[in-house]
Amino acid sequence: xxEERTPGFNTLAIHAGAKPDPATGARATPIYQTTSYVxxxxxxxxxxxxxxxxxxxxxxIMNPTQAVLEERVAALEGGTAALAVxxxxxxxxxxxxxxxxxxxxxxxxxxxxxxxxxxxGHSFKSFGxxxxxxxxxxxxxxxxxxxxxxxxIFIESxxxxxxxVTDISGISEIAKKAGVPLIVDNTLATPYxxxxxxxxxxxxxxSLTKFLGGHGNSIGGIIVDGGTFNWSAEGRFPLLxxxxxxxxxxxxxxxxxxxxxxxxxxxxxxxxxxxxMAPFNAFLFLTGIETLxxxxxxxxxxxxxxxxxxTQHDEVTWxxxxxxxxxxxxxxxxxxxxxxxxxxLTFGVRGGHEAGVKIVESVELFxxxxxxxxxxxxxxxxxxxxHSQLTDDAKVASGAGPDVxxxxxxxxxxxxxxxxxDQALKA
Amino acid sequence: xxxxxxxxxxxxxxxxxxxxxxxxxxxVGASLKDVRPSYFVVRYLIDKGYAVFPINPGHGGETLxxxxxxxxxxxxxxAIDMVDIFRGAEHAPGIVDEALxxxxxxxxxxxxxxxxxxxxxxxxxxAGLTVVMNRCPKIEYxxxxxxxxWSGVNSRVLSSKKPVLRPGFQHRGLPGT
Numbered sequence: 356x357x358e359e360r361t362p363g364f365n366t367l368a369i370h371a372g373a374k375p376d377p378a379t380g381a382r383a384t385p386i387y388q389t390t391s392y393v394x395x396x397x398x399x400x401x402x403x404x405x406x407x408x409x410x411x412x413x414x415x416i417m418n419p420t421q422a423v424l425e426e427r428v429a430a431l432e433g434g435t436a437a438l439a440v441x442x443x444x445x446x447x448x449x450x451x452x453x454x455x456x457x458x459x460x461x462x463x464x465x466x467x468x469x470x471x472x473x474x475x476g477h478s479f480k481s482f483g484x485x486x487x488x489x490x491x492x493x494x495x496x497x498x499x500x501x502x503x504x505x506x507x508i509f510i511e512s513x514x515x516x517x518x519x520v521t522d523i524s525g526i527s528e529i530a531k532k533a534g535v536p537l538i539v540d541n542t543l544a545t546p547y548x549x550x551x552x553x554x555x556x557x558x559x560x561x562s563l564t565k566f567l568g569g570h571g572n573s574i575g576g577i578i579v580d581g582g583t584f585n586w587s588a589e590g591r592f593p594l595l596x597x598x599x600x601x602x603x604x605x606x607x608x609x610x611x612x613x614x615x616x617x618x619x620x621x622x623x624x625x626x627x628x629x630x631x632m633a634p635f636n637a638f639l640f641l642t643g644i645e646t647l648x649x650x651x652x653x654x655x656x657x658x659x660x661x662x663x664x665x666t667q668h669d670e671v672t673w674x675x676x677x678x679x680x681x682x683x684x685x686x687x688x689x690x691x692x693x694x695x696x697x698x699x700l701t702f703g704v705r706g707g708h709e710a711g712v713k714i715v716e717s718v719e720l721f722x723x724x725x726x727x728x729x730x731x732x733x734x735x736x737x738x739x740x741x742h743s744q745l746t747d748d749a750k751v752a753s754g755a756g757p758d759v760x761x762x763x764x765x766x767x768x769x770x771x772x773x774x775x776x777d778q779a780l781k782a
Numbered sequence: 783x784x785x786x787x788x789x790x791x792x793x794x795x796x797x798x799x800x801x802x803x804x805x806x807x808x809x810v811g812a813s814l815k816d817v818r819p820s821y822f823v824v825r826y827l828i829d830k831g832y833a834v835f836p837i838n839p840g841h842g843g844e845t846l847x848x849x850x851x852x853x854x855x856x857x858x859x860x861a862i863d864m865v866d867i868f869r870g871a872e873h874a875p876g877i878v879d880e881a882l883x884x885x886x887x888x889x890x891x892x893x894x895x896x897x898x899x900x901x902x903x904x905x906x907x908x909a910g911l912t913v914v915m916n917r918c919p920k921i922e923y924x925x926x927x928x929x930x931x932w933s934g935v936n937s938r939v940l941s942s943k944k945p946v947l948r949p950g951f952q953h954r955g956l957p958g959t
Contacts, residue, residue, distance in 0.1 A: 362940055370940045372931060377945040377954065395951045407822045408829060409929040410952040417932060425934030436935040604817045612895060612918075614935050621934070 364431065364547065369645050372426030386638045387419040406602060406610070406622060414634065416626050421637040427644055428567065428577050429617075431546040432559050435582030436617035438625060439575060439637060443542065443562025444474055445630035446576030447509075450538060450560060452624045453594055453616065454506045457483025462500045463509040464491045466519055466754050469742040471540070475509070491521045494529065501533040506591065508535060512551055513543040513692065515727065516701050516737050516761040517754030518675040520687035527555025534591065536584045542566070543699055543727070547651040548692045557584040558616060565728025566698070569643040569650050573636040578620050582613035595619050650730070650766060655695025657772060658764040664773050665702050670710070670780045672758065676700035698764045699727050701754065704780070708757035711736040715760070717782035720767065720775035732765035732772050792914060794939060798926045798956045800890055800912060801919065804863035805833055808855055808888075810877050811868030812836035814846050819918075820868040823894075824849075826920040829953075835862065855880050864890040866919060867897060874899035878906045887911065894918055927954040 362370070373384050392411040394400035402408040411417050421439050429437040440446050451461060463475055465488035475486040489496040491510060508530045510521045523539060530537040536557035541549060545566045551559050561567055563575035586595035586608040595615055598604035602622070608615040625631065655678065662676035677688035678696030688696045704710040714734070715723045721734040725741050735741060742755035750756055764772060807827055813820045825847055828834050835858045836846045842853030852858050855865065855877070865881045865888050867874055874893060881888050882905075891906045893899065895918040903913040924930030925937040928945045929952075946955035 366940070370942075371936075374928060374941050375944045377928075377947045380944055382942075393951055395953070399951070402825060402829070405816070407816075407825050409924050409932050411932055417934070419932065422932050422934055426931050426936055429934065429936035430938070434936060436933065438934055598817070602817070606817075610817075610819050610822065612921075614933075617934055 365648050367427070367430045368647050371430035372423040373641070384420055384423045384638065384641055386634050387414075388634050389418075390414050406605060406618075415629060415631040416621060418632075418634050418637065420634040420641075421632050424563075424632075424637045424641050424644075425577065427641060428546075428561070428563075429579055431644070431647075432541070432579045433546075433550055433552045433581075434559065434579040436614035437577050437579045438617050438620045439563070439577045439632045439640075440625060441576065441630035441632050442574050443540075443560065443564060443576035444470060445628075446560045446562075446578045447471065447474060447540075448478075449620050449624035449628060449630070450558060450578055451479065451484055451507065452482075452628065453619050454536070454592060455482070455484040456593075458485075458504060459483070459506045460485045460487055460502055460504045461507050461509055462487050462489050462497055462505055464489060464511060464514065464521065465752055466491065466514045466517055467509075467511055468515040468540070468542075469737065469745065469753065469755065471511075472749075472753060473744060491519060491526070494522065494525050497526055497529045498532075501529070501535075505533055505535050507538050508533075509538045509540070511540040511543065512549045513677070513697050513699070514754070515543055515699060516741075516759070518677050518682070518684065518696070518700050519754065520677045520684040520691055520696070522687060523549075523551055523554040523556060523691060530557070531555070534589055543697050544692055545647060545651055545697075547648050548655065548694055548697060552581045552583070554691065557581045563640050564726070566651060566654070567644055567647060567728075568640045569647065569728060569730065570639070571726060571729035571731065573639045575632050575636050575640055578617065580614050580617035580620075584616070586615060594623055599623070651697075652695060653766050654698035654764060657766070657769045658698045658700055658762075659695065660769045661762065661764050661772055661776070662700050662702075665700075665776070668777075668780060670705050672703040672705055674700065674702045675754075699761065700764070701759050701761045703756075703758040704760055706758075708738060711758055711760050712739060713782065714779045717779035718775055719778070720771055721762070721779075727761075727763035729763065730766045732767060732775075733763040735761050737761055792917065794926060797914070797917070797922050798958060800864070800892075800914065801923055801926070802956055802959055804890055806835065806860060806862050807832050807864045807866055807919075808835040808837050808852075808858055808862045809866045809868055810837040810855065811873075812838050812846060812851070813868075814838070814841055814844065814851070820894075821846075823866070823868070823918065823920045826923070830923060833860070835860070855884060861886050862888045864888055864892055866892045866894065868894050869897075871897050871899040874902035875905070878902040881911075882906070882909050890914065892917070892919060895921065923956065926956050929954050
């Protein structure tokens with residue numbers, strides 16, 4: 356490879372992290388289905404445990420198949436390093452475990468994936484991490500939420516389920532002023548559509564389960580380190596800036612520099628909390644990512660065609676998709692997600708809750724299930740499923756009111772997708 | 783070797799060329815404390831087969847990982863191919879001056895990640911030495927060999943060639959070796 360060329364996104368999606376296997380020459384990344392790795396000798400083992408040498412110890416902490424996935428996603432996002440874990444939720448738990456002590460605060464967008472609202476609002480509370488909700492449509496609410504205990508701001512680049520596009524750089528300025536990292540969940544956009552690091556994010560997280568894997572076959576998550584944040588500036592992130600007793604007094608930021616956050620998440624969070632990814636799942640994610648650019652473009656093109664068709668339908672009261680000209684988020688989409696607005700859209704159905712339930716039960720091609728980012732087209736009525744544990748007010752606030760139907764538009768022929776929705780809306 | 787034109791970027795070929803050409807490395811500012819980054823670098827370069835000479839004025843005559851610590855570059859009894867500066871940038875000119883008095887002269891002055899001193903670099907280059915600044919030889923070796931990729935780090939290296947295996951477990955070499 357010519358040294359001075361910066362490879363393009365399609366090339367990285369196929370090649371980043373994946374050289375031929377040095378032992379066998381295998382060109383596809385082998386599945387290293389092993390728990391552990393032999394040491395050269397006692398000294399070698401000690402240097403691995405002490406983080407002095409690079410190398411594999413135990414698959415709860417690292418695995419060569421998983422490492423290819425990590426480098427691949429880090430390269431696609433433009434980050435310095437990454438850590439893959441068992442799920443998107445595990446990624447978030449580890450990120451905040453690395454940043455927060457009991458009594459600390461996280462400012463989070465109030466329109467998030469329902470699972471994230473539950474995780475932050477309930478489970479994190481039992482760790483003593485308190486969430487302060489803010490509104491991405493009014494950035495002053497983020498500024499007003501900053502306190503001396505704030506340790507991070509958390510947003511989604513494209514929010515689920517509402518089709519909301521977030522002003523990442525506007526919120527990044529608030530995070531920089533507050534001296535805290537901006538964490539962006541880039542699951543719905545993927546780095547093909549949006550690269551949050553280019554807009555001031557410090558850490559990116561993904562549910563790999565969705566579009567990166569893309570085939571609805573594996574659960575996984577990943578944390579990507581942007582390498583931009585100074586963890587030692589004010590002593591507010593002691594796991595990174597202070598000597599770690601479990602590693603004989605190493606200061607992780609001093610030692611690992613611009614990939615210290617990914618290392619801290621691995622050697623403290625993942626090592627001690629334990630949500631490791633299965634090597635086989637890492638292989639499936641790698642295979643999926645090779646076609647990410649092709650898939651995301653087709654997802655976006657199909658979703659736009661479906662959204663345009665829905666706006667003309669008598670049974671549809673509104674359509675929320677940032678790819679539609681005239682959508683309130685269209686200008687933000689043109690700025691942050693110019694190649695397309697992704698696969699996920701919501702629409703309102705005439706007749707409210709009952710009509711929403713009827714549609715999801717009448718579809719034949721769409722699958723009624725709680726996921727997004729499959730090759731197959733997916734449908735759900737959030738109010739009765741993903742967001743059913745929220746109060747009615749919270750449902751509306753998070754974009755999951757009673758009449759809302761969410762689609763994850765798949766890769767089938769768009770005529771077939773539209774025909775199925777048409778028969779379900781008429782049923 | 784000719785002077786590297788820009789000190790903002792170095793090509794992978796330039797860096798692996800340097801790391802493949804040197805065998806003995808003096809590390810100025812090597813710490814005897816096993817949690818310091820300079821100790822990590824000493825250990826890693828020893829593991830990679832380099833002849834490493836730790837330099838630390840406060841610990842001359844002591845031993846670090848089986849190697850004698852020298853108080854100054856001039857005390858090292860063997861030829862030094864590369865001087866790795868693990869001190870603040872303000873110390874670089876003095877260290878370069880000292881390196882230029884050595885016979886034979888080192889071929890490479892390397893300043894660690896975060897350390898850059900253009901004046902010292904210009905002086906060394908004028909004397910025919912190659913200069914690298916603001917890089918870590920451990921990270922660069924790990925990046926180019928692929929070892930750092932085991933930690934999920936973006937090596938920025940794409941290749942359809944097999945990585946180089948070295949004797950010993952989990953031990954890789956640089957391309958072209």
